[in-house]
Each structure stands twice: as C-alpha cells, then as structure tokens.
Amino acid sequence: MIRLHHVYKNYGMGPDALSDVSLHVEEGEFVFVTGPSGAGKSTLLKLLFLAERPTKGQVFINGVNVGSISRRKVPYLRRAVGVVFQDFKLLPSLTVLDNVSFPLEVTGMGRREIVKRVRRVLKFVGLEDRERAYPLELSGGEQQRVAIARSVVNEPPILLADEPTGNLDSELTLDIIRLMEYIHERGATVLMTTHNKDIVERFHKRVLSLRAGRIVS
C-alpha cells in the first residue's frame, strides 16, 4: 500500500530531513512512527499526503509513484488519504457539520447525501449532538474527534495522523487511539507519528523508528 524506495528529502537548508528511507507498509496495517523531535516523522507524513515531493527516491501509494504524477492529479490522490494533525486544523468560522462536510463537498456530492454521511460519522466519533457547534466552543478532545471525523468521512483507505494526541491529556489520548483502532478495524491502513513512549508500549502495533532522518530498528 505504502512504499518508500531510497527516499531523501531536503528542504534546501541544512542536513537532509530524510535520508535513504526505504519502507513498506501493507494494506490494513497499523504502524506507529516514533522518534525524537526533528527525526523526520512529520516529513515522512508530508510526503505521504503530498504536501512535499521527495528530493530523491520514489514514494508509492498503492502502486502510484506520487513524485511523478502531474500537479493536476494531486487533489484526487489526496482524497484517498485522510490526515489528522496535532493542532486539529479546523476552520473556526464553520460549524462542526460544515467542517466535516468539506472533504465531501470537494467531490461534488449533493448536499443531502453529504449531511447524511456527516451525521453518520459524527455519531461514530460520539459528537452527533454537537453538529451546530463551532470549533472554539469545543474542548481539545472534541475538536480532535471532529478532525478525525473529517479525515474519515469520505472513507479513505489510508489514514495518517501526525501526533494527534500531542495537545491532549493522557485520558483523552487513550480515547483517541482507541478511535483510531476502531477505524483501523474497519479496513483502513493507519500510520501514526508519536513521541509518546507510553502509547507505543501500551498498544502493540508495528513500530517504525526514525532518528535523524534515517530508519533505525
């Protein structure tokens, strides 16, 4: 599903953010990507949701070489990858319902169908009665759940999460990880970065460790 082949990434200043990274993630896996700050975890994810292109090497998502597809096709590929961020990245001027509707609106889906699906996924994350609330009215944990809802609303095969529990306390953290496990059980391939050792120890998943841009075992 996800394959990196001798990938290097340099932002143009200083050392490589990623250096000779090769890895393979099968469909349906749940992987933790760990490492200290600056190890390159976020960069790896950025390559996978196409915010960056590799400086050298190839990145394959389901067989498609994402480094060489035309700019025009990038949006369509992005619709297959759900992303959750540490800072949630919700739109403060939109309600929860509208925030979660976004990924479906870009596909040209009809309003009624969108609302139906959004409500279904809000129920899934346990926020069905907050659909009219604005992000700033919600707690951190709720906001992250909204972000997760948005990331899975169009049922992407891949879910990426960049330190999703970084801003949350430990109890909420467990809730969020369990939610992601639930999504994983329904067939998604999940990649999650974290530098929280407790999570890694508690949930037994495959672990990819990065250090200074390289994979260590």
Added chain:
Amino acid sequence: MKTLVSGEKRPGPVPIHERVSMLTARITYIFRKVLRNFGAYPMVHFLAVMTIGISLFIPSAYLFVYYNLTGLLTKFGEEVHISAYLSDFLSDDATDALMAQILDIKEVDRVEYITKDDALMYLSESFGGQADVLEGLEGNPLPASMEVMLKEEFRTPDDVSLVASKIERMNGVEDVIFAQEWLARFHEAVKIVRIGGIAVAIILALAAVAIISNTIRLIVFARKDEIEIMRLVGATRLFIKAPLVVEGMIQGALGAALAVGALWGLYQLFMEQYYSEFGLFFGAVDIVFFPNTILLSILLGGVLLGMLGGLFSFGRSIRV
C-alpha cells in the same frame, strides 16, 4: 473503503446524469460559499467594494470629461463649412444645377443656399440696433452663397481644401473661403485629445486593475489557512478559486455601481448649483451624463476587472 488511490476519479466513464448533478452540486456550493463569505466577512467585502469603487471612479470621471469634450468638439466640428460666393447674375436653373453639382461631391453632407436678400438680412441682424447704418447702402453688395457642410469623417484640413478647390472650379462660383487656419488647429486639438485620451484611459484602467487585484490578493492571503485546509482535503485549484472569482465579480459590479452613482451625484450637484451660473460660458452646449450603453460598459468593466482580480489572486503568495 471506497476511494481509489490511483489519482483517477473512478474507473470507467461517468454517466452524463451524474456529471450534471455533480456540476449542479458544485455550482450550488459556490454560491452558498460566496453568500457565506459575504456574511462572514462583511467588513472585508465592504472595504473591497469601496476600494474598487474609488479606483473605478477616477477613470469614470475622466471618461465623463472626455465624453463631453468630444461631444463639444463634434459640435464645433459642425461649424466646419465652406462658403462658396456666387456671381450676381446666376439664373435659377444655373443655381439649382450648381447646388446639385456640389451635392454630388462625396464629402458633402448638405448645402444651404443663401440669397442676396438673405445675406443682407443676416448682416442687418448682426448689427442689432445699428441697422440704420445699412440704410445708406446702394443696392445689395452682398453676394449669394452656398454654405457647404461636410460629412463628419471628411472634416480634416486636407479634405476640406480638396472640396474647396473642386467647388472653386465650378461655373458660377466667384470665391471660396473656409476657416483654414482655425480648421488646422482644431483638427490638431481633436487628434491630441483622442490619442491622449486613449493613453490616459489605458493607464487609469491598468491602475484600477492593479488595485483590484491587490485587494483580492489581500483577501486571499487572509484566508490562507482555509485555503490550505481545502487543498489538504483534496480540493482542486478551480474549486478553491471559483468562489473567489465570483466574489470578485460581485465586488466589481458593486464597485462600478458605486463609482457611477457617485459621479452621477456630483453631476446633479454641478448642474443644479453651477451650470446656471456658467451656462453662458459653455454656450449652447449641454453637459450630459453617460448614455446607457456606456453605463453598461462601465458595469461590465467592473465585473471583468473583479473576475480577473479573482483569477490572478493566487500568484506566489499561496502554496499550491
């Protein structure tokens, strides 16, 4: 899990009715988004409309002056005529023939025949109260004349002298005069106004474009976060730009309406307060407001500028 990870939308061709409903959904989305944007950021849009309005006001005011000036010039141009003085002993038939001959010339628009008696009458009228000066006159020394008016496109110095020389050679014509020097100068003035007018108009239009484009760029910049998330979630560039383009068009239309409205207000004010005082100065010339065709052009111009501003609002400031 349904979405494909191959960069394609879906396998096989999409049936027509689905394409149509997708397009409808997208268009509805755009209008909803535009309305929501106007509601969410009323201040920004108000300022944008004001900015566009002001930047369109200047070219519009200029156009107003230019429009009235060329109207004035055209009216003055109507004064361009050739006076052909006739010999005293021309029979009626000969006079008719001569008139027909002059009308035959392609540059000629119309001809007015002034008899000796008419000429004397005009002269005494121009003396006003002093008409008794003419009482001592023996007979009527004034000749009859043909006042020849040329068509608008032939009122250049070259054409006029050409026609004058043609008429000079005709039977029965004693003398031909026209305001040669004045005509040459007038023609130069018209040329300068026209060329200068176009040059200034272009510069002002470019200035308006630059201002409008920058205004929209600022709006886009302010929405950077929103746009970033839209891209993340798989929106195409067109999808993100379309509401901005529509917003630009609406702002352009409102701005144009504002500019024209302000101009009209000033025009009314001027006409009411000052025209009666300066009316004599302007002579018999009317100062008019734009006809509907020009108003419509200004409005469309505003819409077009807004649209262009929206289309070019991204540039390098937004990461693709």
